[in-house]
Amino acid sequence: MAFSERKMPGICSVFLLVVLFAHSCHGFYLPGSYMHTYSTSDTIVAKVNSLTSIETELPFSYYSLPYCEPLGGIKKSAENLGELLMGDQIDNSPYRFKMNVNESLYVCTTSPLNEHEVKLLKQRTRDLYQVNMILDNLPVMRIAKQNGVSIQWTGFPVGFTPPNSNDDYIINHLKFKVLVHEYEGSGVQIIGTGEEGMGVISEADKKKASGYEIVGFEVTPCSVKYDPEVMTKLHMYDSISPVNCPLELDKSQIIRERERISFTYEVEFVKSDIRWPSRWDTYLKMEGARVHWFSILNSLMVITFLAGIVFVIFLRTVRRDLTRYEELDKEAQAQMNEELSGWKLVVGDVFREPDCAKLLCVMIGDGVQITGMAAVTIVFAAFGFMSPASRGMLLTGMIILYLFLGIAAGYAAVRLWRTLKGTSEGWRSISWSVACFFPGIVFVILTVLNFILWGSKSTGAIPISLYFVLLSLWFCISVPLTLVGGFLGTRAEAIQYPVRTNQIPREIPARKYPSWLLVLGAGTLPFGTLFIELFFILSSIWLGRFYYVFGFLLIVLLLLIIVCAEVSVVLTYMHLCVEDWRWWWKAFFASGSVALYVFLYSINYLVFDLQSLSGPVSAILYLGYSMIMAIAIMLSTGTIGFITSFYFVHYLFSSVKID
Numbered sequence: 001m002a003f004s005e006r007k008m009p010g011i012c013s014v015f016l017l018v019v020l021f022a023h024s025c026h027g028f029y030l031p032g033s034y035m036h037t038y039s040t041s042d043t044i045v046a047k048v049n050s051l052t053s054i055e056t057e058l059p060f061s062y063y064s065l066p067y068c069e070p071l072g073g074i075k076k077s078a079e080n081l082g083e084l085l086m087g088d089q090i091d092n093s094p095y096r097f098k099m100n101v102n103e104s105l106y107v108c109t110t111s112p113l114n115e116h117e118v119k120l121l122k123q124r125t126r127d128l129y130q131v132n133m134i135l136d137n138l139p140v141m142r143i144a145k146q147n148g149v150s151i152q153w154t155g156f157p158v159g160f161t162p163p164n165s166n167d168d169y170i171i172n173h174l175k176f177k178v179l180v181h182e183y184e185g186s187g188v189q190i191i192g193t194g195e196e197g198m199g200v201i202s203e204a205d206k207k208k209a210s211g212y213e214i215v216g217f218e219v220t221p222c223s224v225k226y227d228p229e230v231m232t233k234l235h236m237y238d239s240i241s242p243v244n245c246p247l248e249l250d251k252s253q254i255i256r257e258r259e260r261i262s263f264t265y266e267v268e269f270v271k272s273d274i275r276w277p278s279r280w281d282t283y284l285k286m287e288g289a290r291v292h293w294f295s296i297l298n299s300l301m302v303i304t305f306l307a308g309i310v311f312v313i314f315l316r317t318v319r320r321d322l323t324r325y326e327e328l329d330k331e332a333q334a335q336m337n338e339e340l341s342g343w344k345l346v347v348g349d350v351f352r353e354p355d356c357a358k359l360l361c362v363m364i365g366d367g368v369q370i371t372g373m374a375a376v377t378i379v380f381a382a383f384g385f386m387s388p389a390s391r392g393m394l395l396t397g398m399i400i401l402y403l404f405l406g407i408a409a410g411y412a413a414v415r416l417w418r419t420l421k422g423t424s425e426g427w428r429s430i431s432w433s434v435a436c437f438f439p440g441i442v443f444v445i446l447t448v449l450n451f452i453l454w455g456s457k458s459t460g461a462i463p464i465s466l467y468f469v470l471l472s473l474w475f476c477i478s479v480p481l482t483l484v485g486g487f488l489g490t491r492a493e494a495i496q497y498p499v500r501t502n503q504i505p506r507e508i509p510a511r512k513y514p515s516w517l518l519v520l521g522a523g524t525l526p527f528g529t530l531f532i533e534l535f536f537i538l539s540s541i542w543l544g545r546f547y548y549v550f551g552f553l554l555i556v557l558l559l560l561i562i563v564c565a566e567v568s569v570v571l572t573y574m575h576l577c578v579e580d581w582r583w584w585w586k587a588f589f590a591s592g593s594v595a596l597y598v599f600l601y602s603i604n605y606l607v608f609d610l611q612s613l614s615g616p617v618s619a620i621l622y623l624g625y626s627m628i629m630a631i632a633i634m635l636s637t638g639t640i641g642f643i644t645s646f647y648f649v650h651y652l653f654s655s656v657k658i659d
Contacts, residue, residue: 035276036136037183037211038099044214046095046140047077049088049132050459051158054543054610056127056618058458059087065124065158066117068108068263070094071236081399081469082392087460090134094236097135097178097267099212104242104266106234109226112258121159121255125168130155135178136214138279143218154283154546156221159255168255171221173243174265179216179272215272215279220245223252228260242266283546296552299529299559306525306566343576343652348502350576350653354584357420358430360642363588365413365434365482367639370632372408373401378557381550399473406478409434410485415492424490431486435479438635442628449624452617460621498654508580515575519586522571523593526563526637529556530594531601538605542622561640564591568641569648576649587645592638595630602626 038044050059063074070092077090094107113121132155133140139154159170222245234240243264246252253261274281343350354360377398380386386394413434414427446462453461462470533556540547571590572583580586606622 035183035213037213039211040100042099042211044097044099044135046093046097047090047134048093049090049134049139051124051129051131052155053124053127053129056615057460057542057621058453058456058618059089059460060124060129060457061089061459062091062093062131064457065121066110066113066261068094068110068236080392080396081466082395082397084392084466085395085462086392087458088391089459093133095133095174095176095265096237097176097269100180100269102266102268104240105264106231106236106238106240107263107265108236109228109231109260109262112260113256115257118255118257121170122168125157125159125170125255126161129158131158131171133217133219135217138214138217139283140176140217140219141282142221152282156219160223162249167249169223169249169252170255170261171223172226172253172261172263173222173224173245175220175222175243175245176265176267177216177218177220178214178267178269179218179274180212180269181215181272181274181276183211183213183276213276215274215276216270216282222246224264225251225253226262226264228262231262232260240264296555296559298532299556299563302525302528303559303562303566306563306570309566309570343573343579345579346506346576346581347499347653349506349581350583350649351497351499352501352505352581353420354582356585358417358426358433360584360588361413361417361420361430362433362437363635364416364639364642365409365430366438367635367642368412369402369405369409369434370438371636371639372405373398374636375557376401378550378554382554403473403477404481406435406481407485407488410482410487411489411492412485414486414489415494418489418492418494419497422494427486427490428483431483432479434486435474435482438631439474439478441631445624445628449621452620456617495650498650506579506581508582509578511578511580515580515586516589518574519571519589520593520596522567522590523595523597525567526560526591526594527597527601529560529563530598534598534601535605535609538602538609541625542605542610560637564594564637564640565644567591568645572645572648576652583645583649584642588638588642590645591641592634594637595634598633599626599630602630 048062051062051065052059063069071094072092075092077092083090130153140156141152141154142156143150143152145151156174157171159168161168222243224243224246243266253259377386377394380397381394386397410431413430414424417427417430418424450462533553536549537547537553568587568590572587575583575586603623603626606619606626610622
């Protein structure tokens with residue numbers, strides 16, 4: 001996805017401070033790409049993105065179909081890392097407009113369609129592929145009325161298949177409507193949200209900025225049968241008579257061998273009261289706000305319930321037990337210990353090193369990295385720095401944040417390792433494992449999916465050159481920073497246990513049911529906080545909808561962190577009360593088990609909400625990406641629960657006097 005200026009959020013923030021103190025400045029847009037103003041008759045060229053379909057989820061290049069090519073040849077737009085990973089391929093197109101000039105123009109006539117081209121056009125039509133055009137960074141929008149209700153989509157179909165028919169018809173005539181707003185260059189201060197970057201209009205630029213700004217881009221697609229003998233006598237951009245979209249199929253352009261298809265378009269410029277900072281409002285119109293608020297209120301009820309349990313644990317049980325325990329003399333304590341059961345009896349085992357300690361440290365390190373990345377990204381997105389207008393910036397920002405947060409991952413993992421082992425020996429191995437564990441899993445899954453995409457010749461396949469770029473970023477930034485973080489972890493003071501660990505482990509009493517059932521069941525509470533927002537996120541990814549309610553997402557993230565912490569503390573305390581001192585992994589999975597429910601919900605979404613998804617290739621892609629998402633959620637939520645439980649247990653036993 002292309003835009004005129006790309007700036008990192010940090011640079012934007014510094015630049016904003018300069019703007020605020022600049023006396024000559026009378027208006028600014030935060031955030032927003034530089035506003036383009038056009039004079040009458042200025043040439044504007046539309047761009048085309050990859051063809052997409054909600055049925056296959058496999059993007060293909062626009063020029064993989066027999067469409068007209070621009071006079072100067074196909075030129076690819078510069079794309080950022082996020083766009084490449086998302087499968088975007090933005091090219092120039094032969095569709096060009098002149099500001100405020102309404103016209104009907106001829107583009108080209110194809111050579112007779114061969115068998116391969118007919119097969120491809122029919123397949124793309126029946127798979128509901130959409131053509132995605134962009135004008136001045138605005139996606140083209142198609143508006144239709146069904147049962148008196150206006151429904152809008154981005155893009156327009158490659159073609160259509162009439163009901164109960166084996167024939168397919170191609171869209172070859174486009175009626176564009178470009179909404180423009182006349183900009184006078186006044187010094188009115190305007191603050192708008194919705195686009196990436198920042199534009200400044202100063203007094204010196206008033207005259208230069210005067211003109212028309214594009215605030216809307218709509219299309220009505222038609223299928224029109226032309227006489228190829230007449231059309232081939234025309235040249236590109238010759239004027240033609242305006243066309244009414246035919247309703248009869250015999251006047252529409254059928255897709256079949258030896259047919260020659262003529263492409264035409266007409267454009268109408270309409271003045272609009274929409275201001276430039278508000279031009280994305282139509283695309284980002286939030287539906288279902290009540291559902292979001294219901295989700296948040298539901299989460300608040302869960303949090304209040306769990307907070308009540310934690311409050312009872314601290315004030316009634318823990319404080320009462322500690323007070324009674326400390327008031328007794330030593331002989332009475334010894335006698336009481338013989339009679340007591342519960343968490344106080346595991347005082348000599350509660351900090352015993354867990355099984356697979358190295359793996360736990362590695363997963364905690366990666367969890368810190370993923371949580372930090374998600375939190376910072378959502379905060380920036382909530383303030384408007386990463387919007388759909390800046391295509392690919394959300395994913396690019398997440399990757400950059402993940403790389404640089406390697407230092408936090410290495411520090412957290414090595415410091416926990418020092419706490420468990422009492423020594424820094426082996427910290428390099430821990431740091432390397434942290435740097436390679438989660439990225440390695442993602443790399444393996446993406447490689448398998450990439451071979452599938454290469455086999456399908458989809459633009460969603462990651463190019464070999466991008467593989468080398470990603471590997472270079474991984475080994476040149478993430479790995480060194482993780483090692484630096486690990487080194488800092490060796491220099492940090494190790495967390496001292498408040499009690500000594502016995503040499504012989506205490507026997508854990510037999511239980512009527514496996515403790516892991518309780519741990520797995522605990523994941524339903526964080527999932528209850530998450531699942532409604534998860535539906536909107538999955539819809540934005542797989543159904544091509546814009547997701548821009550990052551304010552709600554930020555609230556849900558905060559609620560999720562609180563629920564994960566509370567669930568893990570309650571489960572840890574329950575296990576200690578039944579003299580089960582093996583709490584380390586259970587604290588991690590008490591909140592981390594939400595990932596299991598997220599993955600199961602993803603399968604449910606595939607079966608019931610993505611019924612249009614066709615073919616095993618599309619299902620494998622969906623499940624592969626869902627697996628990556630579930631693993632990331634497990635590491636993040638598990639880390640939140642573990643760290644909270646660790647400090648809870650540390651606080652609990654630091655209050656007990658031990659001889």
